[in-house]
Amino acid sequence: MNSLFPAHDPRLLAWAAVVCLVAAYGSTNLLRKSQRHTGVAQAIWISVASVLIGLGIWATHFIGALAWNPGFAISFTPGAIDLSLLVAVLISGAGVALATRGDGIGIRFLGGAVVGLAMASIQIFGRAGTVIGGTIGWNLPLLTVVVIVGMALAGLAFVVAMRRHITAGALLLGVATYGMNFGAMAAADFSNCSALPAIGKITSEMMSVGVTVISLIALTITFASMVLEEADRRRAETERQRQLADAEQITEVTTLFELATTHMAQGLCLFGRDGHLEFHNNRISNLFGDRIGDHDLIGMHFRDLALALQGTSRPVADAPREEAEHRIDGIISKIISGETCDYMRTMNDGRIIRFQHSPIVDGGWVTTIDDVTSEQRSQAQVAHLAYHDPLTSLLNRAAFNERVDAAVSIASETDVNFAVVAIDLDRFKEINDSYGHLVGDQVLKALGTRLSTGLKEGETIARLGGDEFAALKMFTSIESLREFLDRIESALFARIVTDQVTVSTAGSIGVAVFPDDGGDRSRLLNNADLAMYRAKAEFDRRLCYYEHDMDEYARERRAMSKDLWLAVENNGFHLAYQVQKSVESDEITGYEVLLRWNRPGHGLVPPMDFIPIAEESGAITAIGAWVLRTACYAAAAWPEKYKIAVNISAVQLGQMELVTTVRDVLLQTGLAASRLELEVTETSIIADKQRALHILRQIKAMGVSVAIDDFGTGYSSLDTLRSFPFDKIKIDRSFMADVDNNDQSKAIVRAILALGKSLSVPVLAEGVETSSQLDVLRAEGCNEAQGYFLGRPGDILWTSSVTPLLRKMRL
Known part of the structure; x- marks a missing residue:
């Protein structure tokens, strides 16, 4: 057997190794790509991988053939060469398809072994395509080992490559291809071979061109696969980063969702289109832990959950459960039809729970459950406060007006009549002033309870404000109205025990009946008030029904009020002066200023008639x-410096502006403060004692005298004399009428005079009309007096010359 490597060109051997390894790398890369795809895409990548493996095997074999130098020229048969390439591609395709589409290491190894079989086949078809003379001898044991080892390495290469070790797999596949090719060359004996004519054959030079082209194609495919692989890698990396970002965002959203659902005040449930629970938050357990226990609610049907939450767990035959199921099925039907359901249920434990079901796109729905007990109770309390008096819990003015309007509507359409009752407490301010507002509030609460106790259908009691109450009575007979009014009187005229004192209450009641006394609320209330004021004005009446002449009286008062204002604007008043003299010396000590009004069209109107209206x-x-x-x-224009006494009303005494008015008048007129005396009644002081005394102290500090008028009537409280240093006490004229022949009147006058002496306060008696009355006063030591006997009220000579000037100045 010839020496193997010395008979080959080292450069071509190196080139064969390069082509072999590059093709192997591209093949394993395409093998992995085909593994990641399915369908048509996978078939395409299997085909490309098969072509590249076949080209690599074929190119490695024939580069090695060209590198072989047997000592004579060799050529190649065109058809056999083409067939060898086709066989290599087809067998490689079968192996790649088997490894790619199979599952498990064994199948992958088998696929690689089939590719090793393609390497072995190229030895047969490639040698068949080589034109040489003689016979090639084979070392079959060596050839068998070479083929088996090559197939094993190819199978192992596929297993390694498909486990993401592409480089290692490519090295194994390259070693298998290169080793089998040159191992087969080592197992062949060419010693008996010689050259043959190359007519019609492919010469070595031509074959070199073809092998170069095939090698370049293999290299191009490998490079393209590497470019695609890099693009896929980058795309995969981008996708992986996007997936990571999406996963992070999903995790963040999921975390926020879990936090929101865990800490939200409402219970949250998600039901599927089949009505079974798919999700719920922890608030459900907090709301209904006693109903659901430790049971897993997921998968529970809406009907069963609703029954459990509402505490309906009795047998199906039980009517309450059947009614509940029927109601729940109705709710489910509405939700499925796309309707949002929002309602509240009062649970067995008294809680008020709000359920809201909102359909979603997939046919399921979201249910929110909220405990609105506090909210509903607060709303109920606000609604109660809007229509009820906070102190007595009776209806307030707004609610009473609505009741009257409703009564008008009912009575207009039926035979039922009704009466409006105005109620005003008598002397209630005295209770507040004497015992404090706390006692006053307790009295009002007690009266509210008494008035509302035992109310029947069609009867209403309301507090309109302060000590003012009102009532409404629907009736068909006058007897029932009278019985109702009797109950009101009994409640008003009774003793009330408070925490501090026991007080007796009284009141005035006015009644207006629909439709005789008015056809609407405004008229009825006004006429009931008129009747009530008539009852208050008359000493012997507690209750008064409306009468037509009350309107005339009210109209007259309104007309007089209008004329009073016109008199103010047009200087329609004038003054009269009544002399005041010393009882002992009969000398003039001053004048009391008296107001007179000559009303156009009516003549002279007494002050007692127009002052209250003013x-x-x-x-x-x-x-x-x-x-x-x-x-x-x-007075400033009089030649004699007599003192003048001016009466101050209770309204003026309650206004801080009075101090400024007195100061400004003294400055403007130039009258000495010592010549001015203001007369006030004890009743006007009691109205707001602290304020009145504060105002009087400021006036007295200017040097103006202050006298207490009508002493002996009203309260005659010694505390009033003690609280303020009055400059004069005036005895009311009512005690002078029979002082000369009535021991009781004389005793009262004597007591008042003694009181004045003990307090060092001079006393003036009003209403002296006879000499005998004056003698009594002189005998008892009275300081001053005034009355018709001493001088009638009228103009003073000095004043008449000043009057035109005053009128011109519109004072």
């Missing part, structure tokens, strides 16, 4: 300021 309408403030300013201007 106070109600608010005109008293402007009138009082006019009186004060006019009187001070007049």
